[in-house]
Amino acid sequence: MAIQEDSVIVTRVSAPNSYGAVVIGGTFDRLHNGHRLFLKAAAELASHRIVVGVCDGPMLNKKQFRDLIQPIERRIHNVEDYIKSIKPELVVQVEPITDPYGPSIVDENLEAIVVRLSSPFLISLNYL
Helix, strand or coil, X not given: CEEEECCEEEECCCCCCCEEEEEEEECCCCCCHHHHHHHHHHHHHEEEEEEEEEECHHHHCCCCCXXXXXXXHHHHHHHXXXXXXXXXXXXXXXXXXXXXXXXXXXXXXXXXXXCCCCCHHHHHHCCC
Protein backbone atom coordinates (compact mmCIF):
# COMPACT_ATOMS: atom_id res chain seq x y z
CA MET A 1 0.00 0.00 0.00
CA ALA A 2 1.24 3.52 -0.73
CA ILE A 3 0.39 6.54 1.35
CA GLN A 4 1.34 10.10 0.54
CA GLU A 5 2.69 11.89 3.58
CA ASP A 6 4.02 15.44 3.16
CA SER A 7 4.68 14.94 -0.58
CA VAL A 8 6.57 11.70 0.01
CA ILE A 9 5.08 8.39 -1.04
CA VAL A 10 5.52 5.62 1.50
CA THR A 11 5.12 2.06 0.22
CA ARG A 12 3.98 -0.66 2.58
CA VAL A 13 2.89 -4.20 1.81
CA SER A 14 -0.27 -5.26 3.61
CA ALA A 15 -1.02 -8.82 4.62
CA PRO A 16 -3.66 -10.80 2.71
CA ASN A 17 -7.24 -10.16 3.86
CA SER A 18 -6.17 -6.96 5.64
CA TYR A 19 -9.21 -4.97 4.52
CA GLY A 20 -12.88 -5.84 4.47
CA ALA A 21 -13.56 -3.91 1.27
CA VAL A 22 -11.09 -2.82 -1.41
CA VAL A 23 -11.61 -0.69 -4.53
CA ILE A 24 -9.67 -0.63 -7.80
CA GLY A 25 -10.26 0.93 -11.18
CA GLY A 26 -9.13 0.73 -14.79
CA THR A 27 -10.19 0.24 -18.37
CA PHE A 28 -9.51 -3.53 -18.34
CA ASP A 29 -9.70 -3.84 -22.10
CA ARG A 30 -8.71 -7.29 -23.37
CA LEU A 31 -7.79 -8.66 -19.97
CA HIS A 32 -4.07 -9.50 -19.97
CA ASN A 33 -1.48 -10.64 -17.41
CA GLY A 34 -0.83 -7.10 -16.19
CA HIS A 35 -4.53 -6.65 -15.47
CA ARG A 36 -4.68 -10.06 -13.80
CA LEU A 37 -1.76 -9.25 -11.49
CA PHE A 38 -3.34 -5.91 -10.56
CA LEU A 39 -6.75 -7.48 -9.89
CA LYS A 40 -5.20 -10.38 -7.99
CA ALA A 41 -3.22 -8.02 -5.74
CA ALA A 42 -6.40 -6.12 -4.89
CA ALA A 43 -8.44 -9.30 -4.35
CA GLU A 44 -5.78 -10.71 -2.03
CA LEU A 45 -6.09 -7.64 0.22
CA ALA A 46 -9.89 -7.95 0.51
CA SER A 47 -11.46 -10.24 3.08
CA HIS A 48 -15.10 -9.65 2.14
CA ARG A 49 -15.69 -7.42 -0.91
CA ILE A 50 -13.91 -5.98 -3.91
CA VAL A 51 -15.30 -3.06 -5.90
CA VAL A 52 -13.98 -2.57 -9.43
CA GLY A 53 -14.66 0.55 -11.45
CA VAL A 54 -14.38 -0.05 -15.20
CA CYS A 55 -13.81 3.10 -17.27
CA ASP A 56 -16.57 4.10 -19.66
CA GLY A 57 -17.88 7.13 -21.55
CA PRO A 58 -15.77 10.26 -20.98
CA MET A 59 -13.07 8.21 -19.25
CA LEU A 60 -12.25 6.69 -22.64
CA ASN A 61 -12.10 9.95 -24.62
CA LYS A 62 -8.32 10.28 -24.50
CA LYS A 63 -7.58 6.60 -25.05
CA GLN A 64 -5.65 5.71 -28.16
CA PHE A 65 -7.70 3.42 -30.42
CA ARG A 66 -10.83 4.20 -28.38
CA ASP A 67 -13.03 2.70 -31.09
CA LEU A 68 -11.37 -0.70 -30.62
CA ILE A 69 -12.03 -0.94 -26.88
CA GLN A 70 -14.33 -3.82 -25.99
CA PRO A 71 -17.91 -2.95 -24.95
CA ILE A 72 -18.33 -2.11 -21.26
CA GLU A 73 -20.52 -5.17 -20.67
CA ARG A 74 -17.80 -7.52 -21.90
CA ARG A 75 -15.06 -5.84 -19.85
CA ILE A 76 -17.22 -5.96 -16.70
CA HIS A 77 -18.01 -9.63 -17.31
CA ASN A 78 -14.33 -10.52 -17.84
CA VAL A 79 -13.22 -8.74 -14.66
CA GLU A 80 -15.97 -10.31 -12.57
CA ASP A 81 -15.27 -13.80 -13.93
CA TYR A 82 -11.55 -13.49 -13.28
CA ILE A 83 -11.92 -12.33 -9.69
CA LYS A 84 -14.46 -15.05 -8.93
CA SER A 85 -12.09 -17.63 -10.39
CA ILE A 86 -9.24 -16.67 -8.06
CA LYS A 87 -11.17 -15.81 -4.89
CA PRO A 88 -14.74 -17.14 -5.11
CA GLU A 89 -15.62 -16.20 -1.53
CA LEU A 90 -15.40 -12.46 -2.28
CA VAL A 91 -18.42 -10.33 -2.99
CA VAL A 92 -17.52 -8.85 -6.38
CA GLN A 93 -19.06 -5.52 -7.39
CA VAL A 94 -18.03 -4.34 -10.86
CA GLU A 95 -19.52 -1.16 -12.28
CA PRO A 96 -18.87 1.38 -15.03
CA ILE A 97 -17.23 4.64 -13.98
CA THR A 98 -17.37 7.91 -15.87
CA ASP A 99 -15.03 9.94 -13.63
CA PRO A 100 -11.64 9.14 -12.07
CA TYR A 101 -13.08 8.48 -8.61
CA GLY A 102 -16.10 6.25 -9.20
CA PRO A 103 -17.32 4.56 -6.02
CA SER A 104 -14.13 5.38 -4.09
CA ILE A 105 -15.53 8.70 -2.87
CA VAL A 106 -19.11 7.63 -2.16
CA ASP A 107 -18.85 4.13 -0.68
CA GLU A 108 -18.18 4.70 3.01
CA ASN A 109 -17.42 1.01 3.62
CA LEU A 110 -14.30 0.92 1.45
CA GLU A 111 -11.14 0.49 3.50
CA ALA A 112 -8.41 0.53 0.84
CA ILE A 113 -7.83 1.87 -2.66
CA VAL A 114 -5.36 -0.03 -4.83
CA VAL A 115 -3.61 2.08 -7.50
CA ARG A 116 -0.35 1.99 -9.43
CA LEU A 117 2.30 4.25 -7.90
CA SER A 118 2.51 6.09 -11.24
CA SER A 119 -1.21 6.87 -11.24
CA PRO A 120 -2.19 10.57 -11.14
CA PHE A 121 -5.21 9.33 -9.18
CA LEU A 122 -2.93 8.62 -6.21
CA ILE A 123 -1.95 12.28 -5.91
CA SER A 124 -5.47 13.66 -6.48
CA LEU A 125 -6.96 11.47 -3.73
CA ASN A 126 -4.81 13.28 -1.24
CA TYR A 127 -6.81 16.47 -1.88
CA LEU A 128 -10.30 15.03 -1.38
